[in-house]
Amino acid sequence: MSATAGQGRPAVPESAASRTRISVEGLDKLFKTADGELLAVDNVSFEVKQGEFVALLGPSGCGKSTILNMVAGLLPKTKGAIRIDGDDVVHGKINPKVGYVFQRDTVFPWRTVEANIGYGLEIAGMAKAERAAKVKRAIELAGLAGFDKNFPRMLSGGMRQRVALMRTLIMEPEVLLMDEPFGALDTHTKLEMHKTLLEIWERERQTVLFVTHDLGEALTLSSRIILLSARPGRLKEDFAVTFARPRDAVSLRETAEFGELYSHIWHSLGEEFRRTKAE
Ligand SMILES: Nc1ncnc2c1ncn2[C@@H]1O[C@H](COP(=O)(O)OP(=O)(O)OP(=O)(O)O)[C@@H](O)[C@H]1O
Ligand SMILES: [Mg+2]
Numbered sequence: 001m002s003a004t005a006g007q008g009r010p011a012v013p014e015s016a017a018s019r020t021r022i023s024v025e026g027l028d029k030l031f032k033t034a035d036g037e038l039l040a041v042d043n044v045s046f047e048v049k050q051g052e053f054v055a056l057l058g059p060s061g062c063g064k065s066t067i068l069n070m071v072a073g074l075l076p077k078t079k080g081a082i083r084i085d086g087d088d089v090v091h092g093k094i095n096p097k098v099g100y101v102f103q104r105d106t107v108f109p110w111r112t113v114e115a116n117i118g119y120g121l122e123i124a125g126m127a128k129a130e131r132a133a134k135v136k137r138a139i140e141l142a143g144l145a146g147f148d149k150n151f152p153r154m155l156s157g158g159m160r161q162r163v164a165l166m167r168t169l170i171m172e173p174e175v176l177l178m179d180e181p182f183g184a185l186d187t188h189t190k191l192e193m194h195k196t197l198l199e200i201w202e203r204e205r206q207t208v209l210f211v212t213h214d215l216g217e218a219l220t221l222s223s224r225i226i227l228l229s230a231r232p233g234r235l236k237e238d239f240a241v242t243f244a245r246p247r248d249a250v251s252l253r254e255t256a257e258f259g260e261l262y263s264h265i266w267h268s269l270g271e272e273f274r275r276t277k278a279e
Contacts, residue, residue, distance in 0.1 A: 018050035020086075021175055021207040022071060027080035029066050040066045042232035044080075051205040055218035055225045057269065059276040063233030064211040065103070068179050071209065072100050084175060099173025099206075101181040105160040107152045107167070114139065114148045116163050120171045138166040142196060158189035162196065169200060176208045182217065194220050194249035202246045215269055219262060220249050227268055230275035237268055 029041035041063040048054045056064050069075035071082055076091040084095060107116045115122075118135040126134075139148055142162040152160050161181060168176070182190045198221065201208065212218050218225045218241075225239045241261065243252060252258055 018052070020047045021050050021052075021084060022048040022209060023081070023083045023086075024067070024071065025081040025083075027067065027070065027082065028078045029063065029070065029075075030078045039232040041070075042234045044228075044233060044235050046226050046235060046238070048207055048209055050207055052224060053201060053208040053210065053222045055222035056209060056211045056228065057215065057218045057225050057265075058213065058228030058233060058236075059230050059269070059273045060213055061276060062228045062231050062272065064213070064228065065179050067233065068177050068209065068211050072098060072177050074100075095175075097174045099168040099171055099176050101165055101168050101176070101178040103180045103183055105152075105157070105164040105184075107160050107163045109152050112149050112151055113144055113155070113163055116152070117166045117170055119167055124171075134170060138170045141200065142166045143192075156189070158185050158192060161185060161193060165193075165197070169204075174206060176206045176210075178208065178210045180212055180214075181210075183212070183214075190217070191249050197221065198247055198249060215262060215265055216253065219243075219258060219265075220247065220252055225265060227265065228272070230272045236272070237265075239265055 024047070025045045027041055027044045028039070031038045031040055044063075044067060046054075056067060058064055066075065070077045071084075071089060073089045073091055073093055073095065082089040084098065089095070108119070111119065114132075114135050117138050118131050121131045121134060136148075139145055142165065144159060144162055144166075147155065147159065152163065155163070161184075165181065182193045185193060194217065201221075208222075210218075210221060222241050225241055226235060227237045227239065228234065229236045239261070243255070243257060
């Protein structure tokens with residue numbers, strides 16, 4: 001397919017008119033360690049609108065996971081405000097509207113593919129027949145048909161990560177937080193995962209905040225890229241990614257506009273990589 005409808009980027013991002021789902025304002029995180037205090041996140045503010053796919057991009061150690069964990073309520077903030085749909089995020093309180101996909105696959109080794117994917121629904125008390133039908137659809141969507149009864153040890157890393165992804169998506173979270181979910185995968189498997197995720201997201205349009213240090217991944221998937229500086233994580237730049245959708249994860253990378261935006265952001269990201277290395 002052609003991912004390139006016209007040249008350049010329209011001034012208005014994909015979801016500019018929609019309501020704000022995630023709002024982060026003046027966010028700081030100061031860790032107290034044995035060696036003293038460490039400022040990990042410094043005065044970060046951004047918003048994610050309904051149906052936006054926003055990538056939080058920055059070098060290793062710049063505070064991406066720290067920010068995501070604070071947004072998820074898994075980690076207390078030091079300063080600032082975080083709201084989801086206008087409600088303050090409370091540390092330790094789970095928001096049923098929010099789904100989280102971790103960096104490493106976190107599937108249960110003692111559960112089969114179908115039992116892993118159906119876990120949340122089971123906990124929520126969904127009736128068996130209804131659950132089975134939903135799980136079956138999820139398995140097909142993830143390209144895992146025929147592996148229903150397999151245990152995670154019988155799957156490849158990419159397949160396990162598909163299970164982890166579907167286990168979260170089956171709960172139909174309106175807001176999806178993802179922390180480098182494909183970081184541990186090889187390039188080919190990563191592209192396969194991009195295809196799967198694009199297919200699902202382009203249909204469902206969840207509001208997504210996706211952490212990555214992989215610029216190609218951020219450009220392939222997202223509607224906006226928020227670039228963070230090297231530690232302490234500060235907001236450096238905000239880029240609209242307006243390649244036409246539906247996108248093809250493979251051919252998109254061969255387009256001129258992909259290359260153009262890649263070089264543009266790479267320059268800025270490269271400065272932060274160098275700052276990280278120089279520490
Ligand atoms: N619990 C903690 N206690 C002390 N320091 C921490 C803690 N968690 C993270 N840090 C520090 O905060 C900084 C940001 O860490 P964070 O994990 O958010 O980085 P990141 O951007 O997600 O990196 P990566 O891409 O490698 O996952 C790092 O310097 C890290 O050492
Ligand atoms: Mg991280």
